[in-house]
Amino acid sequence: MPSSHADAQPLLIHFHGGDDGDWQVTSHQTIVGPAISAVNAVAISDASEHSAPAWTLAGVVSNLRYTTAEERSALLAKQSGLGRPEARCAALIPIRKKASWWALAQDERRAIYERSSHTPIGLKYLPAIARRLHHSRDLREPFDFLTWFEYAEHDESAFEALLARLRSTEEWHYVDREIDIRLTRRADR
Amino acid sequence: MPSSHADAQPLLIHFHGGDDGDWQVTSHQTIVGPAISAVNAVAISDASEHSAPAWTLAGVVSNLRYTTAEERSALLAKQSGLGRPEARCAALIPIRKKASWWALAQDERRAIYERSSHTPIGLKYLPAIARRLHHSRDLREPFDFLTWFEYAEHDESAFEALLARLRSTEEWHYVDREIDIRLTRRADR
Numbered sequence: 001m002p003s004s005h006a007d008a009q010p011l012l013i014h015f016h017g018g019d020d021g022d023w024q025v026t027s028h029q030t031i032v033g034p035a036i037s038a039v040n041a042v043a044i045s046d047a048s049e050h051s052a053p054a055w056t057l058a059g060v061v062s063n064l065r066y067t068t069a070e071e072r073s074a075l076l077a078k079q080s081g082l083g084r085p086e087a088r089c090a091a092l093i094p095i096r097k098k099a100s101w102w103a104l105a106q107d108e109r110r111a112i113y114e115r116s117s118h119t120p121i122g123l124k125y126l127p128a129i130a131r132r133l134h135h136s137r138d139l140r141e142p143f144d145f146l147t148w149f150e151y152a153e154h155d156e157s158a159f160e161a162l163l164a165r166l167r168s169t170e171e172w173h174y175v176d177r178e179i180d181i182r183l184t185r186r187a188d189r
Numbered sequence: 190m191p192s193s194h195a196d197a198q199p200l201l202i203h204f205h206g207g208d209d210g211d212w213q214v215t216s217h218q219t220i221v222g223p224a225i226s227a228v229n230a231v232a233i234s235d236a237s238e239h240s241a242p243a244w245t246l247a248g249v250v251s252n253l254r255y256t257t258a259e260e261r262s263a264l265l266a267k268q269s270g271l272g273r274p275e276a277r278c279a280a281l282i283p284i285r286k287k288a289s290w291w292a293l294a295q296d297e298r299r300a301i302y303e304r305s306s307h308t309p310i311g312l313k314y315l316p317a318i319a320r321r322l323h324h325s326r327d328l329r330e331p332f333d334f335l336t337w338f339e340y341a342e343h344d345e346s347a348f349e350a351l352l353a354r355l356r357s358t359e360e361w362h363y364v365d366r367e368i369d370i371r372l373t374r375r376a377d378r
Contacts, residue, residue, distance in 0.1 A: 008288035009329045060327045062291075065254075069294040099197035105258040106299075138249045138327035140198045 010060035013134055015092060015146060016043040016050035017057075023090055023183035031167075033096065033177030036142075042092060042183060044148075057094055059134025059146040066110050071119045080127035087130060087150040088185045091159065094136075094143035096177035102137070116169035125162045128155040143177065199249035202323050204281060204335060205232040205239035206246075212279055212372035220356075222285065222366030225331075231281060231372060233337075246283055248323025248335040255299050260308045269316035276319060276339040277374045280348065283325075283332035285366035291326070305358035314351045317344040332366065 017025075017036070021043030028038040037054045050056065064072065080087075101109065113119075122131065134146040151159050163180075166172060206214075206225070210232030217227040226243045239245065253261065269276075290298065302308075311320065323335040340348050352369075355361060 008291060010327055012329060060329070062327050063293075064295050067294055068296040072294045102197060102252040104252075105256055105261045106253050107257040110295075135327055138199055138251050138324055140201060140249070 010062040010135075012046065012058060012060050013146075014045050014048055014050070015057045015148075016045060016053035017041075017055045017181075018043070018050070018053040020051055022186055024186050025181060025183050027180075027182040029180045031178035031180055032175065036094075036179055041186075042181070057136070057143060057146055058139055058141055059136040059143075060139070061132060062135045065135075066113045067119065074123055075119070075126065078123060078126035080130045082130055082132055082148070082150050084130065084150065084152075086152045089151050089153055089156060089159075090183045090185070091147075091149040092179075092181040092183065093147045093149070093163075094177075094179050095145045095147065095175055096143045097145075097174045098176045101174035112171050112174075116166075116171035118166070118169070118171060121162065121165050121169075125158055128152070128158055129162055199251040199324075201235065201247060201249050202335075203234050203237055203239070204246045204337075205234060205242035206230075206244045206370075207232070207239070207242040209240055211375055213375050214370060214372050216369075216371040218369045220367035220369055221364065225283075225368055230375075231370070246325070246332060246335055247328055247330055248325040248332075249328070250321060251324045254324075255302045256308065263312055264308070264315065267312060267315035269319045271319055271321055271337070271339055273319065273339065273341075275341045278340050278342055278345060278348075279372045279374070280336075280338040281368075281370040281372065282336045282338070282352075283366075283368050284334045284336065284364055285332045286334075286363045287365045290363035301360050301363075305355075305360035307355070307358070307360060310351065310354050310358075314347055317341070317347055318351055 017039035019040050021041035023042045023044070025038070025040055025042060039054045043050055043053075048056065048058070067075070104112075128151055130150045132148045134148070135144075136146055137144040149159065206228035208229050210230035212231045212233070214227070214229055214231060228243045232239055232242075237245065237247070256264070293301075317340055319339045321337045323337070324333075325335055326333040338348065
């Protein structure tokens with residue numbers, strides 16, 4: 001358990017979209033809402049500065065918002081971390097939710113999250129699909145969340161199934177902006 | 190219900206401590222953890238810039254984190270807003286919670302919040318004590334929350350009772366930094 005405040009602070013991560021970066025963009029799709037510029041590569045960094053990015057999206061790896069202790073135990077028992085050598089495919093999915101979602105009380109949002117089987121769906125695809133969630137709303141960013149996924153090439157169809165299931169849920173009725181960027185790790189990195 | 194994203198974004202508020210500001214500091218007490226400089230006045234502003242502040246603390250008025258729909262209804266039915274003419278007294282209470290709090294799952298934090306009667310205690314002192322909570326943790330600020338209270342002079346003892354009750358709860362075992370700054374609205378403003 002970290003004891004100093006610096007350790008306890010949420011980790012701030014920047015996704016710099018441009019020409020440089022460890023991740024080569026292979027596809028860029030606007031699912032709903034306004035687009036962002038298509039780029040060749042994405043660099044992931046602690047630093048807010050980067051060489052002439054087309055865009056920078058920021059988010060913090062912060063405390064759990066809906067996950068219960070029981071769900072967390074189930075996730076921890078199955079999940080894999082980022083950076084696995086075989087996980088050369090990734091997706092960056094920036095999402096914004098409607099004002100009507102944020103106006104709901106905590107139990108109302110949790111109920112929708114639960115009816116949408118958000119945790120069970122994610123759990124089903126572990127450990128193949130690793131995931132890290134970055135919270136952006138309190139930073140007043142253009143998106144509320146940046147989700148980063150990593151998986152091996154042979155798990156791509158599983159990843160598509162995961163996304164299709166999530167996008168068909170009640171919770172996704174509240175999503176009013178979503179971009180789907182697919183990437184592969186550059187071989188020389 | 191706001192429909193544009195600008196309306197939906199959390200409101201970012203800055204508390205500038207220094208010599209200028211609508212609120213004159215009447216007392217400054219470090220309850221636990223490292224101190225911050227004592228100042229003469231506090232200015233509250235959307236703007237991050239201010240004339241030579243000794244310190245600036247920032248936070249966002251964001252979505253509810255623990256409050257249920259039922260609790261929210263009870264609070265809305267009783268609460269008063271900021272800026273009441275008779276509410277010439279205020280308190281700015283920056284708080285940080287331990288890493289062990291943030292490491293808990295959502296249901297674990299809610300259970301402590303509930304056992305600590307956080308909502309019922311606040312409710313008991315409505316509408317006399319108006320309150321606005323600013324979230325700072327995701328901004329990687331030195332505090333996790335900035336709570337701002339406004340009340341009339343004759344409600345000061347009620348405010349002391351509210352604070353004493355909150356500080357005696359299980360939830361407050363997780364507070365490892367707390368400053369208590371009292372203020373009065375400057376007469377000429």
